[in-house]
Amino acid sequence: MELKSKKAFKKIFIRMPNWLGDFVMALPLLRSIKENHPHAQLTLIAKPEFKELIKLFPIADDFISLPSGNYRCLHKLYSIGASEKPDCQVLFTNSARGDIEAWCVGANKRLGMAYPGKYRPFLTHVYRLDSFKNNLKEIHQTNLLESFLKSFCLVNEVNSSPFSLKSAKRGLNxxxxxxxxxxxxxxxxxxxxxxxxxxxxxxxxxxxxxxxxxxxxxxxxxxxxxxxxxxxxxxxxxxxxxxxxxxxxxxxxxxxxxxxxxxxxxxxxxxxxxxxxxxxxxxxxxxxxxxxxxxxxxxxxxxxxxxxxxxxxxxxxxxxxxxxxxxxxxxxx
The missing domain is CATH 3.40.50.2000 (Glycogen Phosphorylase B;)
Structure with missing residues (x-):
């Protein structure tokens, strides 16, 4: 399903993956979203342990730490959504829990991708991977997410260059x-x-x-x-x-x-x-x-x-x- 409008978003929420490896593989996508929508406020929703890490990468404007507990988490997200009123939420997760969280936030456009045979009724726009069915074991996870984001005009190209930490000094051996x-x-x-x-x-x-x-x-x-x-x-x-x-x-x-x-x-x-x-x-x-x-x-x-x-x-x-x-x-x- 495509978006009917290509208007610039003002507030974009991103539900980040829960595992460190998946979180890191999403970083080039965040960088590209920021480059393609430079005036949008980009807010990440993720586990609290990632809050300090993301400070090293200049790709987000705000961070929402997911609280523990089902009711507490959903109530907090509902309150934040009602206050911030994001016009778009992108999900890099593929779980029913993440979809329900997004529904509670209440962005007008809730975007995700669905693997063959999977359905995501709490989202408003879903990029289906059925056309990749025979190649899913050969396509990198980041490239799949890139295709998903391109379909909604959120990115143009994804830059795979590494990030540079200003404070880093590499030691010999x-x-x-x-x-x-x-x-x-x-x-x-x-x-x-x-x-x-x-x-x-x-x-x-x-x-x-x-x-x-x-x-x-x-x-x-x-x-x-x-x-x-x-x-x-x-x-x-x-x-x-x-x-x-x-x-x-x-x-x-x-x-x-x-x-x-x-x-x-x-x-x-x-x-x-x-x-x-x-x-x-x-x-x-x-x-x-x-x-x-x-x-x-x-x-x-x-x-x-x-x-x-x-x-x-x-x-x-x-x-x-x-x-x-x-x-x-x-x-x-």
């Missing part, structure tokens, strides 16, 4: 490690494999400094890696907020990790990343930004995923990482 994955343990490489990789890299990259990152849910695996690798490692897992996490990642020469939100964040701020894939689809949810990146999968694994990440060999990963870094040094000249 500072290697970040993201060993956990809060939302899916199947995406986690085994502790002993991480330990072997860090040992190998400590010989291949002289005077390297290794730092473990992650959420509080990743503390156990990070502690096991730090205690088992036999190499000095700084473990800051669970000790940083989102803004501090981004600044720490920006100071790294390289970040290595599972397919998880921290890797998307490092990629978004221009830090070279090596991402280990197994069960997940790198075509759909791989880091999006045009920063140096190396995606590694087990031998014989489809790019759409489906293999165990444990089939990745630490020795082979080490060789690929070192070659990746050498190529980056040559490219930077």
């Amino acid at each position: 500072r290697v970040g490690i993201v060993a956990g994955s809060s939302n899916n343990p199947d995406k986690c490489w085994a502790v002993e494999k991480w330990c072997k990789l860090i040992k190998k890299l400590s010989f291949e990259i002289p005077e390297s400094e290794f730092i473990l990152f992650g959420t509080k849910n990743d503390c156990l695996i990070s502690k096991s890696v730090a205690n088992g690798c036999g190499v000095p490692v700084l473990d800051v897992t669970g000790k940083t907020n989102m803004m501090e996490f981004a600044e720490e990642l920006a100071a790294c020469h390289l970040v290595i990790g599972n397919d998880t939100g921290g890797m998307h964040l490092a990629n978004a701020i221009g830090t070279p990343v090596t991402v280990l894939f197994g069960p997940t689809n790198l075509l759909v949810t791989g880091p999006y930004f045009d920063s140096p990146k190396l995606f590694l999968q087990p031998e014989g694994c489809s790019r759409e995923g489906g293999s165990s990440i444990q089939l990745l060999d630490p020795k082979e990963v080490s060789i690929r990482v070192v070659n990746f870094l050498k190529n980056e040094i040559v490219n930077r000249g």
